[in-house]
Amino acid sequence: MTRYRDIAEQLVGEIAGLPAGTRIEGEYEIAARFGVGRAAARAALQELERRMLVRRVQGLGTFTSRRIDYRISPAEAPSWSRMVRASGAVPRTVVRSCSVVPMPAEVAALLKMPEGVPCHRLHRRSFTDDVPAAYGTEWVPVSVVPELAQALRSFDSLDVILRGSTGALPRRAWTRASMAPIDPEVAAELGSRTGDPAWLVESLNDDAGSGRLLCFTQRWMRADAVRVLLETGPPPG
Amino acid sequence: MTRYRDIAEQLVGEIAGLPAGTRIEGEYEIAARFGVGRAAARAALQELERRMLVRRVQGLGTFTSRRIDYRISPAEAPSWSRMVRASGAVPRTVVRSCSVVPMPAEVAALLKMPEGVPCHRLHRRSFTDDVPAAYGTEWVPVSVVPELAQALRSFDSLDVILRGSTGALPRRAWTRASMAPIDPEVAAELGSRTGDPAWLVESLNDDAGSGRLLCFTQRWMRADAVRVLLETGPPPG
DNA sequence: CAGTGGTCTAGACCACGGG
DNA sequence: CCGTGGTCTAGACCACTGG
Known part of the structure; x- marks a missing residue:
């Protein structure tokens, strides 16, 4: 039943080919698209950040990153x-x-x-x-x-x-x-x-x-x- | 107004001298002690985990850790x-x-x-x-x-x-x-x-x-x- | 100003580990 | 069984960024 991990997994696939610095969907959009509350959407994006796949900046959005x-x-x-x-x-x-x-x-x-x-x-x-x-x-x-x-x-x-x-x-x-x-x-x-x-x-x-x-x-x-x-x-x- | 960071800071001080493996307060206890919701208490403990100061195990509790x-x-x-x-x-x-x-x-x-x-x-x-x-x-x-x-x-x-x-x-x-x-x-x-x-x-x-x-x-x-x-x-x- | 992520509440149910 | 941390909702307000 771990919804946010499923979402995170799907997002990992979706951002795989994107160039570094690409802006991706925000918390509200993820929540709407997957039909979950904002907390679950947020957890999914934080999971990507934890894996160092995206950077998140308050006021700006979430972006693919490159190490x-x-x-x-x-x-x-x-x-x-x-x-x-x-x-x-x-x-x-x-x-x-x-x-x-x-x-x-x-x-x-x-x-x-x-x-x-x-x-x-x-x-x-x-x-x-x-x-x-x-x-x-x-x-x-x-x-x-x-x-x-x-x-x-x-x-x-x-x-x-x-x-x-x-x-x-x-x-x-x-x-x-x-x-x-x-x-x-x-x-x-x-x-x-x-x-x-x-x-x-x-x-x-x-x-x-x-x-x-x-x-x-x-x-x-x-x-x-x-x-x-x-x-x-x-x-x- | 970042309540959970203040709590985290105080906990950092409190666990500083504890031997590794000591069990510390759980989310509900932190919430009660500081008069906050469980989400804020949880965020504080997660902050300590992120800094690698504690280990958290589902079903067991939160413990001081040593690297x-x-x-x-x-x-x-x-x-x-x-x-x-x-x-x-x-x-x-x-x-x-x-x-x-x-x-x-x-x-x-x-x-x-x-x-x-x-x-x-x-x-x-x-x-x-x-x-x-x-x-x-x-x-x-x-x-x-x-x-x-x-x-x-x-x-x-x-x-x-x-x-x-x-x-x-x-x-x-x-x-x-x-x-x-x-x-x-x-x-x-x-x-x-x-x-x-x-x-x-x-x-x-x-x-x-x-x-x-x-x-x-x-x-x-x-x-x-x-x-x-x-x-x-x-x-x- | 609008839109983003950051923080927080109150409440609920689940998953896990130990007695 | 109980108590722990893990997940989730619905809703609110704040902090920051850009235009």
């Missing part, structure tokens, strides 16, 4: 733009703040630099098809890129800036990833709700040629927007 | 029992099926063996504090452990069996992990619902001493039961 594949491996360059484009979506990254600060001890230990040396602290928010998907902090020593704020006016991608400014080929030297319920500040940046599942990916990047350490990044990514795929070590064979 | 930390790194031995015990919970693993089959091509490629050589195919389900948490398939060449079914009658842990039977020190040679909505068959084994978030961890294990390839495992883990923490490569420094 981009974000592959993390020592072989893959650490670039948001590349990954998003590889999934057929449009990337965009916006600087929230950028300032030079003394490098904190934890970051200095990872970058193998003296604590307190000048370091860019960058807060950025990234989008896929104008949907907020990632937010975090990036630490770049001033000795690696002296004029980061200026470079960011021309380029979205930190990967591109590092390649152009230093001639380096950025590569993941070390990565740590986990998934956790998000806290309120980050939720606000990502337009999601406190406690929603999200990835925390921390990455130390170096130059594939020289091994010189370039930067340390900590980024939260919405689990419903990004399908993280992590590989430790090189693929075998 | 175990499952660290995956080249430095860490691939053992469920060890990881669960390290988090202070009780591990248990049950064999669902165990048979010798010709090794499939995909597995053979990873284990660098000829396709079709005899191979144990093992389906197992793992628990933390008697809560189903993981399920999957493990492939062990007969040439590595001839009498696997017999060994499993004495030991829960594949890690222990491999160490005892071959003198090897199992280690993760290569790992791939992702998180995805679960499909119906696996959901049934894990006692969760289709579409719930879960980890898929695939791991190729070898002997730390000789580098000999030992087995390939594919395991699903409930995201609300296991906090996977993945590191690529060795910790820096």
Whole structure:
């Protein structure tokens, strides 16, 4: 007798072939079409949202969604733009703040630099098809890129800036990833709700040629927007 | 006026110090205590479930839950029992099926063996504090452990069996992990619902001493039961 | 402003698990 | 059997978005 699951199943089939971002029926329409109360219609749409098949926005409606594949491996360059484009979506990254600060001890230990040396602290928010998907902090020593704020006016991608400014080929030297319920500040940046599942990916990047350490990044990514795929070590064979 | 969030916040504080598995108030009690309808009380408890702070079981009630930390790194031995015990919970693993089959091509490629050589195919389900948490398939060449079914009658842990039977020190040679909505068959084994978030961890294990390839495992883990923490490569420094 | 999803009530019946 | 959570209705009002 579980009516809303039946409805959800049918809707799964109906939206299967639709392009990402397509608007689908609302709660009242579903209720009318299937002859159920609004609560059951709502439950069906929430089921789709739980399975990360649709996005729902108050005041706007319900839309099909797409999760981009974000592959993390020592072989893959650490670039948001590349990954998003590889999934057929449009990337965009916006600087929230950028300032030079003394490098904190934890970051200095990872970058193998003296604590307190000048370091860019960058807060950025990234989008896929104008949907907020990632937010975090990036630490770049001033000795690696002296004029980061200026470079960011021309380029979205930190990967591109590092390649152009230093001639380096950025590569993941070390990565740590986990998934956790998000806290309120980050939720606000990502337009999601406190406690929603999200990835925390921390990455130390170096130059594939020289091994010189370039930067340390900590980024939260919405689990419903990004399908993280992590590989430790090189693929075998 | 979001009443159910206020209630959820208060409950978060109240259950913060409780030991895992403690039974907490039900929907009717919450409704009575806060003077709201059952729908609002229910929404508050569902909010806690969404944040993976409680488990709810029809016919039983609502219970505080604990997520175990499952660290995956080249430095860490691939053992469920060890990881669960390290988090202070009780591990248990049950064999669902165990048979010798010709090794499939995909597995053979990873284990660098000829396709079709005899191979144990093992389906197992793992628990933390008697809560189903993981399920999957493990492939062990007969040439590595001839009498696997017999060994499993004495030991829960594949890690222990491999160490005892071959003198090897199992280690993760290569790992791939992702998180995805679960499909119906696996959901049934894990006692969760289709579409719930879960980890898929695939791991190729070898002997730390000789580098000999030992087995390939594919395991699903409930995201609300296991906090996977993945590191690529060795910790820096 | 109209239309969307978000919250909430009061009440009902069902499905499940344990004594 | 009882009590739990799961589903559902009918109806109401609110919060947010866009035009």
